[in-house]
Each structure stands twice: as C-alpha cells, then as structure tokens.
Amino acid sequence: MKKIKVLHMYADMLDLYGDSGNMEVIRYRCAKRGIECEVDTYSVDSEKPDFTSYDMIYIGGGADLEQQHISADLLKCREGIRAAYEGGTFLFLICGGYQLMGKYYRDADGNDIPGLELFDYYTVAPSSRRKRCIGNIVLRTEITGVPIEVVGFENHGGQTQGIKTPLGEVLYGNGNCSKSRYEGYFEKNVIATYMHGPCLSKNPELSDYMIGYCINRGADEMQELEPLDDTLEKECRKVMLDRLLTK
Ligand code: GLN
Numbered sequence: 001m002k003k004i005k006v007l008h009m010y011a012d013m014l015d016l017y018g019d020s021g022n023m024e025v026i027r028y029r030c031a032k033r034g035i036e037c038e039v040d041t042y043s044v045d046s047e048k049p050d051f052t053s054y055d056m057i058y059i060g061g062g063a064d065l066e067q068q069h070i071s072a073d074l075l076k077c078r079e080g081i082r083a084a085y086e087g088g089t090f091l092f093l094i095c096g097g098y099q100l101m102g103k104y105y106r107d108a109d110g111n112d113i114p115g116l117e118l119f120d121y122y123t124v125a126p127s128s129r130r131k132r133c134i135g136n137i138v139l140r141t142e143i144t145g146v147p148i149e150v151v152g153f154e155n156h157g158g159q160t161q162g163i164k165t166p167l168g169e170v171l172y173g174n175g176n177c178s179k180s181r182y183e184g185y186f187e188k189n190v191i192a193t194y195m196h197g198p199c200l201s202k203n204p205e206l207s208d209y210m211i212g213y214c215i216n217r218g219a220d221e222m223q224e225l226e227p228l229d230d231t232l233e234k235e236c237r238k239v240m241l242d243r244l245l246t247k
Pocket of ligand 1: 156159
C-alpha cells in the first residue's frame with residue numbers, strides 16, 4: 001500500500017491546545033490500516049524542502065506573537081507551498097495557520113501579518129483583546145458526502161471574511177466571525193478551520209477524508225479505506241453534542 005508523506009510546519013511554535021495531536025491521530029489511523037505514514041517537520045530557518053513531494057502539509061494555530069515570529073520564514077516558503085497546493089497536496093490548517101494562507105491577519109494592535117494569499121479571505125482582530133471567540137463549537141459539514149456533526153474548541157480574536165466555500169455550518173459557537181453562520185474554509189484538497197482540540201481526535205471522519213484523499217491522489221484505481229472501530233470517538237462526540245445542542 002502507498003505511503004503518505006506529511007510535512008508538519010512550525011510544530012514548535014504553532015501548537016495551541018494540542019494541535020500537534022492531529023498528527024498523532026493521522027499516524028494512528030494510518031498504522032491501524034497498515035498504511036505507512038512519514039511525518040517530517042519544518043521550522044524557521046530549516047532547509048527548504050521540496051514541498052511538492054508531500055501528500056499533506058499541516059500547520060497548527062498560535063498566538064499573535066508566534067504568528068509574527070514565523071511570518072518572514074513562511075513568506076519565503078510561499079512559492080513552494082503554492083506549487084504543492086496547485087499540484088494537489090492537501091493543506092490542513094488550524095486557526096493561526098488558516099489565517100496565514102489568506103491575504104493577511106491584522107492583529108489587535110493593528111499590525112498586518114502578511115498571508116501567503118493562496119486564498120482571498122482575510123482576517124481582522126478587534127482592537128479589544130477581550131472580544132474573542134472562545135468556547136466549544138459544533139458544525140455540520142457534508143464534505144464526506146453525508147451530513148456529519150463535527151465538534152471542536154475555538155479561541156480566536158481574528159474575524160475571517162470573504163469565505164465562499166466554508167467547511168461547515170455552525171450549529172453551536174461562533175465560526176469564522178463572531179456569531180457567524182459558517183466556519184472554516186474547504187476545497188477538495190484544503191481543510192482550514194478554527195477548531196482546536198485537537199480536532200481530529202474528536203472527528204474521525206475528517207481524518208479519514210484526508211487520509212483517503214492522500215492515498216488516492218494520483219492513483220489509477222480508487223481505494224476504499226478499511227473502516228476502524230470508532231465507538232469511543234463517537235460516544236465522546238455524542239456527549240458533547242448532547243451537552244451543547246440539547247436545550
Ligand atoms: N492569534 C490568532 C487569533 O487570535 C490565532 C489564534 C489561534 O491560532 N488560536 O485570532
């Protein structure tokens with residue numbers, strides 16, 4: 001079976017609320033199926049890899065300060081990441097990483113941190129640091145072809161505007177902006193979301209969407225992923241859905 005190659009960028013700086021755990025989940029769900037999964041790391045001043053050689057690029061979330069720290073280095077990766085994305089590499093982006101693939105992130109002090117402009121959304125934080133979107137969040141998404149509820153935890157000041165293809169509809173929480181109807185950004189090979197948690201431990205369908213994409217990328221014949229026993233994950237999610245959606 002094919003091997004999946006993942007590049008985890010800035011794991012040492014962008015790792016809010018256990019975001020690196022998403023890589024543990026991807027590794028675990030691949031290993032259970034006998035799929036080899038190699039996760040390389042990249043950080044500020046690392047030698048630039050061939051971004052196009054990866055099936056997935058993953059960037060987690062971070063506070064404004066960390067976003068500023070990695071900004072200059074990230075801009076140097078712009079062409080490589082763009083080439084990878086255009087060649088079909090999957091981009092999985094959480095919160096701060098999500099923001100920095102758009103046009104810019106304007107922080108609470110009014111400083112613009114430039115984005116890679118892969119996508120035409122942009123993010124502005126309110127000047128009051130008290131006005132943040134914090135708490136549990138539930139979305140409904142149909143990216144797998146059937147409606148599923150996805151749970152996570154959001155904590156962002158940034159309000160993201162200009163999204164035409166969101167990841168899902170907000171059933172509980174805020175989403176891209178304070179009290180907005182939609183959350184995240186989605187394309188066939190992009191999942192960008194404000195959901196920390198780490199979000200994959202609670203939402204096995206999202207992991208399998210990405211693993212399935214990576215395995216089948218460029219393949220002549222579509223391979224179905226072997227189903228795993230997700231009883232525990234589903235029970236955990238049900239507890240959250242009952243708590244948050246039942247009035
Ligand atoms: N610093 C950004 C914001 O507050 C991103 C935060 C995050 O990654 N959780 O909007």
